Amino acid sequence: MTVSPAGAPRESTRPSLRLVPDATQPRRRVIVIGGGIAGLTAAHTLVTESQELFDITLLEGSAELGGKLTVSEVAGVPVDEGAESLLAVRPEAVSLVREVGLERDLVDPITTKPYLWLKDGLRPMPPSVMGVPTDLRALAAARVLPNRSLLKLPLEYRRRATRFENDVSVGAFVESRLGRDVVDNMVEPLLGGVYAGRADALSLEATVPALFRELQDENSLLRAAQRTARGGSRRAGARRGPVFAGIRGGVGRLPGAVADELRLYGVDICTNTSVRSVHRVDDVWRVIVNRGEGQEVFTAEDMVLAVPPHVASGLLAHICPPAANDLGLIDMSSVAVVTLAYRAADVAPMSGSGFLVPQIAGRTIKAANFASSKWNWIARAAGTRQQRDDALVLIRASVGRIGEEEALERPDRDLVSDVHADVAAAVGIATPPVDFRVTRWPDALPQYATGHVRRVDRIRASLAGIEGLEICGAAFDGVGVAAVIGSARTAARQLLARSGAASATAG
Ligand SMILES: Cc1cc2nc3c(=O)[nH]c(=O)nc-3n(C[C@H](O)[C@H](O)[C@H](O)COP(=O)(O)OP(=O)(O)OC[C@H]3O[C@@H](n4cnc5c(N)ncnc54)[C@H](O)[C@@H]3O)c2cc1C
Incomplete structure (x- = not known):
């Protein structure tokens, strides 16, 4: 059982009535900057997992909440404009969907079978881990590689282990083991889809962490990919069924459902409120915003930054130059x-x-x-x-x-x-x-370029020294919606732990 902001015990995290904060209790103020799914989740975690009262204000620069999650009609049919599916083998996205009352609208796709468009037409995408094949027979049957490349692949089973002293790009590593055709025809299209990035620049460790872990004690890349696929990435609390799930009416409905619930908890949500600068004065954050014709100042003891990394870099330039520098270097x-x-x-x-x-x-x-x-x-x-x-x-x-x-x-x-x-x-x-x-x-x-994991570690280490500040979003623990929700939950829980307000049941 958790404790509601009004102090009354309740069974679920869903409030059925507007929860009126008790004006007699002192309240710690939190400003969440950014109304994408990261900022909304951070605010949601603060209100649902805290034992203490918080005065939460969420500041969103644009007219709409949701960031990359939005849905609108084309020819009268609703279709997502940004993210359209949620990774269901990890629990974060699916559990948020449930917590905000959309569980009955959680749906499986009719099909998840992708194709590759090669010179001679559409070919079924063979099973793989981010383009690294996991079944050589299915690969041969799919005819997505020239025979000369296909025939060389079994030799890779006899390769010696790689010692990863420095991070390496996915493209360089896969090419060194399986040849350029695997990179061009299989890895690059997948990385282009997920990161809009290039295989030769993206980090093996940051973009395919499960495969990277297998490679620490498995010599062959092919075998490591098979082990990764067999081990499955399904985590505790994940949904049964297909790897991806959707929301009837669009994944773009999720931000609105989270925001509705935040309003019930009394969270003040301000759209069209773009943050220009942040300052720490006498243990209080002063947040300067552009709103309407003029500027306003919001103040709070704690702040969660849930904006893209280049925006966070600008806001932190004089607060924490090393972190701002690293954030600014994320393409x-x-x-x-x-x-x-x-x-x-x-x-x-x-x-x-x-x-x-x-x-x-x-x-x-x-x-x-x-x-x-x-x-x-x-x-x-x-x-x-x-x-x-x-x-x-x-x-x-x-x-x-x-x-x-x-x-x-x-x-x-x-x-x-x-x-x-x-x-x-x-x-x-x-x-x-x-x-x-x-x-x-x-x-x-x-872009999770080579060295990204070290860069994120440095950013977090630098910011850990700044009181009342947490950061989250797509730049840190994965770009997918589930990973972003996970990073927001972690940030909010750290803030609660630091302020001693975490509920006994949170976790
Ligand atoms: C086209 C596309 C398709 C995708 N498809 C999928 C998919 O199918 N499945 C999946 O899992 N992931 C998908 N992703 C990735 C995923 O949607 C994003 O990584 C995730 O939504 C990012 O969430 P966020 O809250 O970190 O950032 P954002 O959504 O970018 O939110 C940041 C918010 O901060 C606000 N902001 C910025 N500056 C300021 C400021 N100065 N003051 C106040 N507010 C500010 C912005 O307006 C925005 O609302 C897709 C991404 C894109 C672009």
């Missing part, structure tokens, strides 16, 4: 999601959940997701489930890897035309889309 990639709606009658039958595109293919798109084949709720809204005459097919294509920012600066019409050309060629569509939506995400995904 960010920009991406765009182009969602196209086609008349179902004009589209050849599609199988699978979508496809990934190797960078060497030289296409505009790096991935496409068959939204109306993947999620039942989209198929219903689009009429494909009921096979209506006016049914639509919804395809979400993503564009942009690190260093390709120019391609994203084209006008919407040009971008849509190029994306449509790629999608039409891959899938077989003769007519243009009946509707489209372009969502641009500038500086969206932190």
Whole structure:
């Protein structure tokens, strides 16, 4: 049992009534900066796991909460604009969904079978750990590698162990063991999809930590990948069923549900409130914001920073220069999601959940997701489930890897035309889309470059010396929504532990 902010015991973490704080008790003030899923989760953890009363203010610079989690309609069908699935083999995202009352809307995808778009068409993506094959027979059957590369792979089983004195890039390491074709055709498309990054720059240790751990006592990369896949990444408290889950109506519903609950707890949520600078004066944070026409000052004893790393770097420049410097060195990639709606009658039958595109293919798109084949709720809204005459097919294509920012600066019409050309060629569509939506995400995904784990350790060590400050978000423990929720929970729990307000049941 936990204790509610009003002091009354309750069975669940869901308040049924607005909880009116007891004005007679002194309250510690906390400012959470950033209203993406990290900031919302940090605030939620503070109110649900604390024994003490907090006066919490959440400051969000834009007009909307949720950051990369937002959903809107294309041709009358709701489709996520940013994140669209949640990793369900770790508990964080699924448990937050449950805590805010969306459990009944948690859904499995209809299919999660991805394809690779190679020169000679769509090929099934063979089983792998971030592109490192785990089944050589299935790999051969998928015909995604030239025979000369395929034949050399079994030799890797006899390789000697690697001693990792310095971090190494995924691309360099996989190439040294399995050859360039595995990097280009399998690893690069997956890393391009998740990080919008390049295999030759991204850290093996930071982007594939489970595989990296196996490699500490397994000589062969192929065998380490098999062990990683067999061991499974399912953690205690995770959901049974497929690796990924979605939310009926869109993952973009999650921020609103968290915010509704925060308001019940009396959290003050301010949108259109962009933080310009932060100062520590006499053990109190003074947070200067732009709001409306002018500036305002918020004050609090504690502060949680839940903004992208380049923003955190600017805010901490004079508070903690070493951490600000390291945060500023985390590169960010920009991406765009182009969602196209086609008349179902004009589209050849599609199988699978979508496809990934190797960078060497030289296409505009790096991935496409068959939204109306993947999620039942989209198929219903689009009429494909009921096979209506006016049914639509919804395809979400993503564009942009690190260093390709120019391609994203084209006008919407040009971008849509190029994306449509790629999608039409891959899938077989003769007519243009009946509707489209372009969502641009500038500086969206932190790049976990070689040395990232050490950099994060340094940032955390530097900030540990600053009283009343915690930091969280996609730059630290993984870019996926589940990992970001995990980092926010850790930050909030550290704040509670430091202030001695953690509830006995939290953890
Ligand atoms: C296109 C795309 C698709 C993705 N798909 C998936 C997916 O399917 N599954 C998955 O697990 N992950 C996915 N991700 C990754 C995941 O969505 C993000 O890593 C995660 O949502 C980041 O959350 P965050 O709260 O750390 O950051 P953000 O969502 O960026 O939130 C930060 C917030 O801080 C606010 N802010 C910034 N500066 C200030 C300031 N000065 N003052 C006040 N507020 C400020 C911003 O407006 C924003 O609301 C995807 C990412 C993108 C871009």
